Amino acid sequence: MNKMLRKTIIVIAILLTIAGLISGIYTFIYGLESWGINTKVIWGVAIVNFIFWIGNSHSGTLISAILYLFRQNWRHPIHRIAETMTIISIVIAGLFPLVHLGRPWFFYWMLPITNQTNLWANFKSPLIWDLVAILSYIVLSLLFWILGIVPDIKKIRIRNKKFQSFASRFWTGSLKNWKEYIWAYNIFAGILTFVVISVHSIVSLDFSVTILPLWHSTMLPIYFVVGAIYSGLALVLLVSSFISKLNSTSVNIPSTSRINLSKLILSFCFLMMYFYFLEFFFAYYGQDNNTIKILISRFQVNYLSISIIMVIQIFALPLLFSFQKIRENVSFQIFISMNIVIGMWLERYLLIIPILGKDLITDEIIEYTPAVVDYLLTFGSIGFFVLAFYLISRIVPLVPQSKD
C-alpha cells in the first residue's frame, strides 16, 4: 500500500514538474500573453509563488540555525529535512521572478555589471536588494546544508569510488573533526540567523518601499518574517509527519520533535493573528481611506470566499494544537499543517492581488483570474518540490544518523 502510494506520488510529481517546465518554456517563448495578468493586476500568481516559496525556505534555517543556537536538541532529527526543503524552496522561489520578467533574457542587467555605455543597475530599487539577498541566501544555505551532511558523509549513497575514498579521508569522526565541525557550525548558524531575518525583510521591502496603501508600512518586514517562518514550520511538520506516516525511512522521526513543532506552530499562529489584526488596527487608527477600502475589499464579492478559507486555515485550525491528543496524532498533524501551508499561500494572494487590482483614482476593483499557465507553473513548482525532495532523500539520509 505504502509503496503504491509512494509510486503514485512520484509519478504525479514527475508529471507536474514536466507540465510546469513546459509552461515555463512556453512563457519564455511566447511571452506573458498566456498569463492571467492584466494592465492593472500586473503581478500575478508568479509573485505570490515567489513569496510563498521564499517563506517556506525560512523554517530550515530557523530549525537548524536559530534552534541550534538555543541548544534545542529536539531539532536534531528534523533539521536536515528542513534544510533540504530550504534549498529546494529557494531555488524554486528564485525561478519565479525570472520567468515573470517581460524580457527574462536580460535579467543579468540587474547585476552590477558594467557595459560600454556605463549603464548601471539602479541600487535604489528593492529588486536589486532582493537579488543580492536571495543569491547570498542560496549560497549560504547550500553551504550550511553541505556542512550539516558532513558527519553523515559516509552514508551518502554515491557509488563513486573516488568520492568514497575522499569521504573516508575527509571525515573520520575523530574528536578533532567534531571540534572543527562544531566550531564551523556555530559560526554558520550565527551568520545565517541574520541572513534569514534579512532575506525575508528585504523581500517584504519590495512591497513596503512602494507608495501603495497597505503595502507602504513599516510593519511589513516583521510580518513577512513571521508569516514565512509560520508557513515554513508547517511545511516541515507536514513533510516530517508524512514521512513517519509512510514509515519509509529506516530511522523514525521521534514524536517529540513533531510535538514541539506543533507547539511552535501554535505560538506562531498567535503571532500571525496579532499582525493580521494589527493591519486592521493601523487602517482604523490611521483613517486612511484607501487602506480601509482595500481591507474591506478583501471581504467583498471577489475575495470573500478566499478570505474565509484563509482565516479558517491559518487562524482557526491551528488552534486545535492546543489539545495534547491532537498534537500527538500524526493524521491531525498532516491535516492541519497542510491547511496552514495552503492558507499561507492564500494569505500572500490576498496581500498582493486586491491592492494591485484597486484603481486608486476611480476606486474600482479589477478582477484577476489566473490562466492555465499560471496554474501549471504553481502546481509544477509543487511537483518539482516533491520530486527534488524524493531524489535527494535517495542520496542523502534525511534523518541524521550521527549524534553530535
Added chain:
Amino acid sequence: MDRRKFTKILGISSFFLGTGCRRPELSHINKVKQDYSTTYENILEYKTNVIFGNFPVGIKVRTFEDIPFHISKDEFNTFNYGVVPRSILSSLYNLYDKNRMKSPIVNGKEVDLPFAIESLFNEIAKTITNKKKVAFFLPLFNSPFIQSLTNEIEQYSDSIKFIALPVFDYFSSQFNANKTVFNKEFYALYDISEAKIIINFGRDFLEHDPLFPFYTSRYATNGDKILITFEDNFSLTGANSTIRFPIQFDSVESFALAILKNVILNNSKREFADTFNLVFNNPPLPEIPESLIQLLKNNLKNCSFICNDFHSASLQIITFLLNLFSTENLYGISLSRFCFFDLQNYRSNQDKFLSLINEVDRYEQFIFLGYNPYFSLNSTLIDLIQNHPGAKISTFSLYKNALTELSTITIPLQHYLEYWLDYENYDEKICSQQPVILPLIKDSISLPDFMFRLRKFLTKSSDDNRYDVFLLNYYRKFYSEKNEFQKNIQNGYFYSKSTDRKKQIVIKSSEFLSILKFIRQGFMKKTKSEVQLRIIPNQDTYAGEYSNNIYLYELPTTLDGIVWDTPLFLSKSLAKQKGIENEELVQITFSKNKNLILPCIVKENISGNSAYIIYRNNYYLQKNFRKNIFELDLTVVGNFNNFFVQNITINRVGKNYEIARLQRNSSKIDMEKFGIYRKNQPQMYPNKIQPKENKWTMIIDTHKCIGCNLCILACQLENNIPVLGKEQIIKQRDLFWISVSILKMQNNKTKFIPIMCQHCDYAPCESVCPVGATSHSPDGVNEMTYSRCIGSRFCMANCPYSVRKFNFVSAEVAHLNFDPRMINPFVTLRSRGITEKCTFCIHRINFERGKSKLQGFSEFEVTTACQEICPVSAISFGQRKKIIPDDNNTEELFVLLPEFNTIPNVFYKLKRNE
C-alpha cells in the same frame, strides 16, 4: 599560500574591483545627436479637404519621404474650423489597408482597369442602344466639377441619370417643412457660436451628428455656454448639458412648443400671442420649470435653439421660429444665427430618385459610384435592385461588401488622399482636395476620373487631357493672377464667390396662423407603443467607407467605455418591466420574420420606455475583425421613417454576452481625489527639485472638455499604439496612453477627466526600476528608455495613477492589420515585454528643439498630439513659466492624488465645490 599566489589573487581582485566598482550613474543615457536638417527637409505638409456627411472638412496631412503618416486639424475651413471627425483623423488606415479591393472584377474574374472600364462603357452603350436607361448613384456632396460633368453627360443622353443621395438623409425633415411653410428650399444651419444659452431638442451635436465638426467648432467659441437639452437617450451632448430633461422622443415637440408659447407670450407682439392661443387652445402643454422660463425671458437674445434633424417637421419649424424670435429683428433673420445651405442639388436628386422608382422597368443598369444602399440602410433601393429582373449592377467601392457581391462589374475606388477634387462649402467657398500620394493600387480609379472618362466616351471628344488637367483648366478661368493656383493650394480653398448671402425670410402676422396650423398637423402621433426604439447613426458612418476602420472600433465610448460592440441601450424602467439584465442578449421583433438579436446595456438617465442603438455598419467590417463581435444588420428592419421605430417588442433571449469595456473610460472619480496645487509644496529633498521655469507642464481645462475622446485616438495614431482587438480589451490589456474618466458631481452636468502620465517630480516609478529604464529629464519629463526595460513591471505596480501599460505582445504582432507605412517614423515601435506610457510627445519636443537650434532660436513651442487635435482647446502644454506665469493665481489648478506627494506636472482646472 605562498607569496606568488597571494599577489596573483590580489591582482585579480583589484582588477575586478577597479572595473566593477565605478561610480554608479543613473542618468547617463547619452542622447543621440540627430542630424535634423535632413529630417526637416523630408517632412512636408499638405492642406486638403475631405467630404464628411455632405460638407468638406479641412485637414493637414504630413508626409515623411513622400509617405503620408499623420493627419491633423487645420483651421482654414469655415465649416469645421479645425474640428476633425475621428473617422477622418484615422483614415490613413484605409489608405494602407491590406483589405482594400486590389483589382477590378468583371464577371467573377480579376481584370485590369482599362478592360473593366471598357466593358462597363460597352454595357452602357448597349443599354442606350436598347433604349433602356442607366442610373448612377453617387454620394451627395456639392462639387462644382462633378456637377458640371453630370450636367454635361445628362444633357448628352436622356437615358443616363445621376442620382446623388446623402449617406443618411438628415435633410429631408427640415427641407420639406421649409418648402411647405416658407415656399423656399433651404436647410438652415443654426450658428451657435455667439449664443450664451443653447436650447437643444434632442440633437447630439457633440458626438453622433453629421454636422459634428460644424457645431462642435462653434460650441467651443466664446467662453462658457449654458446648454439645456431635451432628449430621450443619454448622449454626450446631454452629459455636457447644464440642465438635462430626460423625456420621450415623441414628446420633445410638445416641450419645444411650450417653450415657444412662453417666448411668444413674454417677448413678442400681442397679435402673435393671440394667434398662438387661437390655434393651441386645447392641448395641455407640459410644464416647464420656472427657472427656465425666467432664463428665457431675460436672456432671449442670447439664446440659440437647435433640434434633431431626424425629428418631425413640426419640431423643425418650432426651432426655426424660436431662433427667429430670439434674434433682434423679429421680421427678418439676423445672419449671425443662421447659415443657409442651398439645397437645389438635394431636391433635384430626390426628384430623380422618385422618378426612378416610378419607372424602374425602364432602367437596366445600376451603377454605384461610391454610394452603397446597404451602408445607408436605403431599403427602398435594396428592394428595387434585388427584385428587378435583369438589373445589371456595377459598383465602385474601396472594399468588398454586400453590394459588390451582387455586381457584375466591380472597380476599386481611390482613397481621398490619392486624387484631385473640389467641394463647395456651405458658405460657397470652393475647397480643394489634393492628392498627397500617387495611387497605391494601380487598377483603381477616382470618381471624377471615371466621370471624365465617361464624358469623353459618350461625347467622343478627342481631348487627350487627363481629368486633373481638365479640372485645373476648369478653374483657371476664375483666376485673376498668374500664380493664384499655388496660393490657393496653400490656403486650401480656391476662391470665394462674392454672392450676397443675405437671404431674408419675413413672417407676417397673417402668415403666422398657417405656420402654427402646420405645426399642429405635423405633430408626431402618439402611439401607446411598448418600446420606442431610436436608431442613431454613429458619427463615423457619415464618413462613408472610411468608417470601415478598426481604430474607430477600438475607440471607447466616453460614457460607457464600450469598444468593438454595438449594443442596444435600454432604460432602467423598461429593463425592469421586461426582466432584462445588463449585458444580456435581447431579441427585437420588428414584424413577422424580422428579428434582430443583439446585446443590451441597461442604463440610467434614459427616459421611460426608450431604447436606442448607436448604429454603425459592423457587417461592413472584414470577417477576421468581426469574429468576436455581434453582427448588427439593420437592413432587416426595412423602411423606417426618421430612424424611429415604434410597435416593436423586446424580449429576453436568456443568454449573457460579454461586452468589452475599458474600465477607466466609464468610471467615476470623486472630487476628493483632487487636491489644490500649492506653489510651495513641502519638499523632502529640496535640492533635488527641478528648476521650475523649465519644466514641461500640461493643464487640462475640465470646464472646456466635452469628452469627445479625440485625444485618445490622436495619441494612439501619433505614438503607434496598436489596435489589439476585443479579446485583449476583455482581458483589460489595453495600451491607450490616455483614458477619459468622469468626475462625480453634485449637479447633473458631467465633467470629463483625461488621465495620462502625470510626469511627477518625485516619480514613484523611477526609484523602483531595477535597471533605471525610466528616468527624469532635466526639463521635467519622466522618460522611458524602451531598450533598457526588462519588464519587471515594478513601475506599473508603484504608479498610483495606473497610467503605465505593458506590451504583452510586440506592437507589430499585436496590431491588427499592421502596416509599417501607417506608423509614425519618429516614435519607436515597442517590443514584447516592456512598459510604456505617455511621453509628453518627447519626439516633438526634441524635434522642435533641434529645429530652433538650427534656426538660431533659444525658445520654442511644442504642441502635443492630444493638444493639437482637441476641438475645444481644453489642453494647454508648454514650459512652466509660460503656462503658469503667475504662481499666485493658481486657485483653480488641481492635481490628482495629492496625498502621495508625487508633485505631478499635469494640472486640472476645476472648481472646488463640484
